[in-house]
Amino acid sequence: MKKRAQRNKKRIRWASVLTVFVLLIGIIAIAFAGVHLLSPKTNTSPKSSQTSSQEKAKSTASSSASQPKETKWLAGTNENQLPILMFHYVTSRADQLPQDSNNINIVTFENELKALKEKGYTTVSGSDAEKILTTKEKPSDKMVWLTFDDGSVTMYTEIFPLLKKYNMHATNFIITGYVNKGQGGILTWEQIKEMKASGLVDFGSHTVSHPDLGKLTLEAQRTELEQSKADLDKNLEQKTDIICYPAGGYNQNTLNLANELGYKFGLLDPGRNGAIAIAAKESDGLLTLPRFRMMSSTTTEQMLQMIQPSTDYNEKNK
Ligand SMILES: [Zn+2]
Incomplete structure (x- = not known):
């Protein structure tokens, strides 16, 4: 009786170690998936690429506004x-x-x-x-x-x-x-x-x-x-x-x-x-x-x- 009880206890301990292990794997997997979802891959959606190109256009416009466009002078042959x-x-x-x-x-x-x-x-x-x-x-x-x-x-x-x-x-x-x-x-x-x-x-x-x-x-x-x-x-x-x-x-x-x-x-x-x-x-x-x-x-x-x-x-x- 005592021996069986000890064996059962051992089994339960192993089972809980296994459960914790499986849970850990699960958590790691979820965390990995989460990171993956937040990765730059999301920027390939049409909406965000449009936003980024709009932002790019905006930044180009503001940089050209702060730095006046250099006029290319023309050359004539006479005065x-x-x-x-x-x-x-x-x-x-x-x-x-x-x-x-x-x-x-x-x-x-x-x-x-x-x-x-x-x-x-x-x-x-x-x-x-x-x-x-x-x-x-x-x-x-x-x-x-x-x-x-x-x-x-x-x-x-x-x-x-x-x-x-x-x-x-x-x-x-x-x-x-x-x-x-x-x-x-x-x-x-x-x-x-x-x-x-x-x-x-x-x-x-x-x-x-x-x-x-x-x-x-x-x-x-x-x-x-x-x-x-x-x-x-x-x-x-x-x-x-x-x-x-x-x-x-x-x-x-x-x-x-x-x-x-x-x-x-x-x-x-x-x-x-x-x-x-x-x-x-x-x-x-x-x-x-x-x-x-x-x-x-x-x-x-x-x-x-x-x-x-x-x-x-x-x-x-x-
Ligand atoms: Zn005058």
Whole structure:
């Protein structure tokens, strides 16, 4: 009896060891299957592969948005022609301000930007313009340089938001004495710096006090050209090399001084001092670059007609 009981006990012990073993195998098998189910194989289902390709597309888009696509410049065989448009102020309060042909309504202005965008025009920066005017390379056959005179506060309040909206470039010419004395209706250095940091707006000189340089003595001209450049260089940490002559006024002294003081490019006013409205090109002199005047009455069609001849020329200049 005792022996049988002992044998039975042994059997039960073996049975429980076997049960535990089988259970362990089971647990291991389940665990293995679980790991296997969570393995990357699940990504082959159509839904997840779609998600991953969507994510991939999204990450590509954001990387190209943070790093502007590098424009491949085209090479021509002859000098380029660059149409330069001359603007002053843009306002949404035209009715509240004195009637001025330089005061363009914001709706008109936005339509002009839209038309340039729709027609495929590239708006160049100041440094792009310099390269276009001194080499045979160009970012596009369809290009235009938007320039704004006087450093009006509307550059910040009206024009800058639209440049951001359409991702377009412009150059603004600053009367440094007006900024320094905090004149009403004129940009502050803070606003100028903010716009420069955006990469959409760059800045050149429009002298210290906006005189007709052609009527000043040599020394007075020197002060206007030298001090405004020094102020812009210091405040914007740049080497200002574009001068826009106030009211298009200049004489031979102006050109000599500009050259001596480090200006490489000078912009005229169409219709002033014998300047005509045509596209700019290197052979006409980099310190006497002509522009087209944009007025409150200028229509979008007229603007496109102004720049068409240089586009036709650039398209043939391969
Ligand atoms: Zn001016």
